[in-house]
Amino acid sequence: MISPVKIWRNQKKTRNLLGREGKILTWTKVFVPPSGFEGQAPYIVAIAQLSDKTHCTAQLVDYEEKQVKIGQKVRTVLRKTRDPGTEGVIPYGIKFRPI
Amino acid sequence: MFKITMFQTGFEFWSFEFWYCFEIRASDFEFIINMEVAILSGVNSKFGELWETSPRDLVRDVALQAISEAGIKPSEIDAIFVGNMLSGMLAQQEHLGAFFAEELGLPVSAIRVEGACASGGLAVHLGVCAISSGMYRNVLIVGVEKMTDYKPEEVAHALMGAGSDVEREAGATFPALYALMAQVHMTRFGTTSEQLAWVAVKNHYHATLSENAQFPFAVSVEQVLKSSMVAYPLHLLDCSPITDGASAVVLSINSKHQIPNSKTVNIIASAVATDTLGLAQRKDLTTIDAAVRAGKMAYEQAGIGPSDIDVCEVHDCFTIAEVLAMEDLGFFKKGEAGEKIAAGVTTLGKGKKLIVNTSGGLKAAGHPVGATGVKQIVEVFHQLAGSAGKKQVEGARLGLAHNVGGSGATAVVHILKSLK
Numbered sequence: 349m350i351s352p353v354k355i356w357r358n359q360k361k362t363r364n365l366l367g368r369e370g371k372i373l374t375w376t377k378v379f380v381p382p383s384g385f386e387g388q389a390p391y392i393v394a395i396a397q398l399s400d401k402t403h404c405t406a407q408l409v410d411y412e413e414k415q416v417k418i419g420q421k422v423r424t425v426l427r428k429t430r431d432p433g434t435e436g437v438i439p440y441g442i443k444f445r446p447i
Numbered sequence: 448m449f450k451i452t453m454f455q456t457g458f459e460f461w462s463f464e465f466w467y468c469f470e471i472r473a474s475d476f477e478f479i480i481n482m483e484v485a486i487l488s489g490v491n492s493k494f495g496e497l498w499e500t501s502p503r504d505l506v507r508d509v510a511l512q513a514i515s516e517a518g519i520k521p522s523e524i525d526a527i528f529v530g531n532m533l534s535g536m537l538a539q540q541e542h543l544g545a546f547f548a549e550e551l552g553l554p555v556s557a558i559r560v561e562g563a564c565a566s567g568g569l570a571v572h573l574g575v576c577a578i579s580s581g582m583y584r585n586v587l588i589v590g591v592e593k594m595t596d597y598k599p600e601e602v603a604h605a606l607m608g609a610g611s612d613v614e615r616e617a618g619a620t621f622p623a624l625y626a627l628m629a630q631v632h633m634t635r636f637g638t639t640s641e642q643l644a645w646v647a648v649k650n651h652y653h654a655t656l657s658e659n660a661q662f663p664f665a666v667s668v669e670q671v672l673k674s675s676m677v678a679y680p681l682h683l684l685d686c687s688p689i690t691d692g693a694s695a696v697v698l699s700i701n702s703k704h705q706i707p708n709s710k711t712v713n714i715i716a717s718a719v720a721t722d723t724l725g726l727a728q729r730k731d732l733t734t735i736d737a738a739v740r741a742g743k744m745a746y747e748q749a750g751i752g753p754s755d756i757d758v759c760e761v762h763d764c765f766t767i768a769e770v771l772a773m774e775d776l777g778f779f780k781k782g783e784a785g786e787k788i789a790a791g792v793t794t795l796g797k798g799k800k801l802i803v804n805t806s807g808g809l810k811a812a813g814h815p816v817g818a819t820g821v822k823q824i825v826e827v828f829h830q831l832a833g834s835a836g837k838k839q840v841e842g843a844r845l846g847l848a849h850n851v852g853g854s855g856a857t858a859v860v861h862i863l864k865s866l867k
Contacts, residue, residue: 374732376626376627376630376678377676378618379679380622381618382600382618383598383604384604384618393623394627395727403727404727405619406617418634439616441617
């Protein structure tokens with residue numbers, strides 16, 4: 349469970365990463381999820397290179413199978429990352445959406 | 448390179464305070480820091496799903512046996528270093544130095560060391576530093592992990608503590624991180640799933656010769672490729688398991704007068720390097736640069752090169768990790784390790800030199816996280832001492848152990864030499 353304080357503190361980082369374009373450097377499909385991600389599996393995790401040459405790790409969302417490939421162009425979007433813990437604060441973060 | 452700057456105050460003729468400093472370089476240190484640390488003994492517990500055995504039992508048994516085989520009295524142990532990653536997160540038990548010191552009845556200096564899956568190797572490294580510093584004479588190193596008391600999803604979640612918070616938020620499990628590296632290696636160099644499967648086949652074959660391995664049975668390439676997908680392209684049988692286990696070594700100052708038994712194996716290099724916590728921030732996704740740097744430092748400390756190594760234990764948490772290790776450590780050219788391993792050149796009985804993971808590696812011996820780095824030292828120790836039994840690599844004189852934390856954020860490389 350992530351602390352609500354940490355979720356709040358990370359909002360700045362998340363804001364700076366929104367709406368950026370990038371391309372997939374590598375991807376995998378996770379079939380065996382850890383605690384907290386059971387409802388989401390299988391899901392795609394990818395590393396993308398953003399327009400400023402930095403790299404970012406996130407899940408892929410709103411995709412068709414043919415878009416799951418190295419070189420696919422993506423944009424960073426804001427999505428719920430996991431279910432809220434007992435504190436009730438929903439964690440949001442960056443995911444990639446093919447463009 | 449070691450550089451130490453020393454300051455001294457002195458008084459000048461006119462009662463001025465003045466400072467002067469001078470540098471000492473590595474070459475000056477050769478007579479001060481003696482890297483020749485002797486390994487007196489090495490013991491592994493059975494690795495596996497050991498529900499009846501507590502961490503106390505695991506450690507007590509290997510530690511007492513190691514002390515006994517070392518030919519020294521328990522009271523001669525000056526310090527205990529414990530390698531462990533998950534005790535806090537899974538069992539809510541921290542403070543493992545004191546915990547095991549009490550269990551062993553040795554209320555001496557006792558320190559727990561953590562570096563994810565490199566915890567064991569780091570504990571050995573600290574032991575080398577402790578003895579080389581002259582502050583301790585005989586040191587007990589223990590690596591231990593208790594994982595099978597918990598549900599696999601809980602353990603997978605805890606293991607993600609080795610990575611970055613961004614990776615945790617993305618649900619990037621350990622298999623996923625290594626799968627991300629595998630994809631790039633396969634795309635760039637043409638490494639195939641079949642070649643990766645050969646790593647598992649080889650390590651399982653080696654495990655059939657080992658009584659303590661978790662999975663002492665052979666697997667075929669077909670079985671690996673047919674096993675269910677964990678994180679594409681890594682199948683179940685490409686992944687090391689969840690395991691309970693403990694390993695112990697006793698290290699001592701290398702002194703001709705002190706070593707009571709005839710096994711003379713020294714640690715002649717111990718090097719650690721780190722890299723970014725998160726995989727995304729690495730320079731090259733097909734290289735664990737920390738391992739490259741730790742390897743280079745170790746070869747330099749030992750005054751040897753990759754071609755001198757007779758036997759080694761590398762960190763095959765996933766089959767791709769062994770492929771990367773063989774390239775990172777300079778054994779094979781970048782992109783060629785998959786082909787070489789599949790051809791059998793590092794398999795006991797097939798290859799002549801550079802036999803890899805006779806313990807069965809992490810894949811087939813099991814991977815009790817904190818114990819693995821110490822287990823590797825135990826295996827290489829027995830190879831060089833000539834006591835590896837059915838797994839013996841004939842004439843092995845120089846060995847290497849490669850232990851990695853997380854997806855490559857920490858790497859520890861040790862080189863051992865037989866003095867026989």
